[in-house]
Amino acid sequence: MxxxxxxxxxxxxxxxxxxxxxxxxxxxxxxxxxxxxxxxxxxxxxxxxxxxxxxxxxxxxxxxxxxxxxxxxxxxxxxxxxxxxxxxxxxxxxxxxxxxxxxxxxxxxxxxxxxxxxxxxxxxxxxxxxxxxxxxxxxxxxxxxxxxxxxxxxxxxxxxxxxxxxxxxxxxxxxxxxxxxxxxxxxxxxxxxxxxxxxMPVERHTVRVRRSIHVKYDEELYSRISKTRFDPWKDEPVQNAGGLCYLFRRVVNDDSRRYAAVLDVLKRHPRVVIFYNFDYELERLWGLEKDGFSVSEYNGHRHDPVPEGESWVYLVQYTSGAEGWNCTTSDTMVFYSLNYSYRVMEQAEGRIDRLNTPYSKLFYYRLVSNSPIDRAIQDAISRKKVFNERAFIGLKS
Structure with a gap:
């Protein structure tokens, strides 16, 4: 050896x-x-x-x-x-x-x-x-x-x-x-x-190409939730900062325009790993199967292996799959929604950036909106910090 x-x-x-x-x-x-x-x-x-x-x-x-x-x-x-x-x-x-x-x-x-x-x-x-x-x-x-x-x-x-x-x-x-x-x-x-x-720095043969894809969201619904602190899905008031941030993120992430952005990426890249946070995102992303794509997933519900073949989509939840597995058959990753932790995002990127990958250029697409919560999460990640929900709500109150 x-x-x-x-x-x-x-x-x-x-x-x-x-x-x-x-x-x-x-x-x-x-x-x-x-x-x-x-x-x-x-x-x-x-x-x-x-x-x-x-x-x-x-x-x-x-x-x-x-x-x-x-x-x-x-x-x-x-x-x-x-x-x-x-x-x-x-x-x-x-x-x-x-x-x-x-x-x-x-x-x-x-x-x-x-x-x-x-x-x-x-x-x-x-x-x-x-x-x-x-x-x-x-x-x-x-x-x-x-x-x-x-x-x-x-x-x-x-x-x-x-x-x-x-x-x-x-x-x-x-x-x-x-x-x-x-x-x-x-x-x-x-x-x-x-x-x-x-x-242990290593001179890699790969180049990470990071691109942000800006997507729109329902600004009117976001503003109404911010003012009323009321959950339109459960028809009840929000109890805490975590619950309010969850609603903000659902308005931003569970949007058909975000899904359309994924379809656009899949037109250019045949094998794509998609990271997401919440089950409602997974439900929307499973629409890819109806659109003709081969879909597998790794999360708390299922532990499908990395797909094989010429064309596929691998849906991976941050909490389950940001580390501990490798993929050298894809050069593309999509972050359907951002994670609160820079450390988790970095670990996720490394799933396809391996020493034995045959690719020299790796593509990372982040789907982001101009919403206050997406901007705050991006700022925390750029500073290598963990996004703090209570601090964010405190600033907004």
Missing amino acids: RLRQHQLEALENLANGKVLCGSVGSGKSLTAVAYWYMTICGGGLIPLVPRRSHIPCYVVTTAKKRNDREWDLEFARVGVDRSDENGDVHVISWNEIYKVENVTGAFFIFDEQRASGSGKWAKTFIRIARRNRWIMLSATPGDVWLDYIPLFVANGFYKNRTEFIRRHVVFDNFAKFPQVQRYLETGVLERYRRQILVD
Whole structure:
């Protein structure tokens, strides 16, 4: 097995507690396996030399990658047969992380950043990190400084989340909800981040061509909902900011003119991946089948594989399919509606931008309107932030 130059350079900089930060499809998984095999177990790659010690490896990844056994191929490249479930390598999903929280003396590969925030995954990750050696793989390790708290705590920079917040976070006392006004000592935070991130830049043969397609929406209905705070579909008042934003997005996204824009893209590109957010969008997009297109989907309802053939449409929901699968048979992606998170959008783009894709030019179409909510979401994405519904409604009230 031979690694590419950017992977070899990353290997030299990897160490316990670091985050291998490479773009989607850059080969982070193989680099992580090589690090475990060479550094942790004492084996060699060129030529392949057996391991001197059998230190167990636990990979915590997405459910889809676990089910598709994608990691089996990576370990097979260093001569490790994953068919032996009682062997040294164990692959579990983030949902199963509680099963290994008491493991000690092992090596962990955390695939994708799921340890942000203050939930159970983050707390379990910290407990594991304190008892074992580990690295994390992520194309987008954090949108804001709060996302880095578990990583900083796991590396011993802070005792806990409370210490980080007390030292670095100033909240807005006049906000209706906990909202960060500013961060203190950001120079220290930048230094800590540089200390744990191992960048793995890769010179790609692909060029991403991003185009925005502007579509109209029902401005009168949008304005009426904004003034009355009333749900015309359920015939009831809106209870909170999330519900109001949902209505705004439905007015914008569930529009026949947006669907017509998709048809226009399909005239130029025969195989297209379409990302969407809500079930009502899926229902409208299934009209493509009546219009003569072969349609498959990947979401919470169905897990169809990537289609095959000369012409097809693959409907993928952000929450289910923004990561964990690859497609090298399409050069086109449509974002039927925008996602709140820059990180999710970046992960989604990487599904077709792989090192082994035969295409040199990849097309990404974003369907956007001139509505206030679309403009606000676009602004958040451009600043690599997460769109905040309550802040948006607060500005509009």
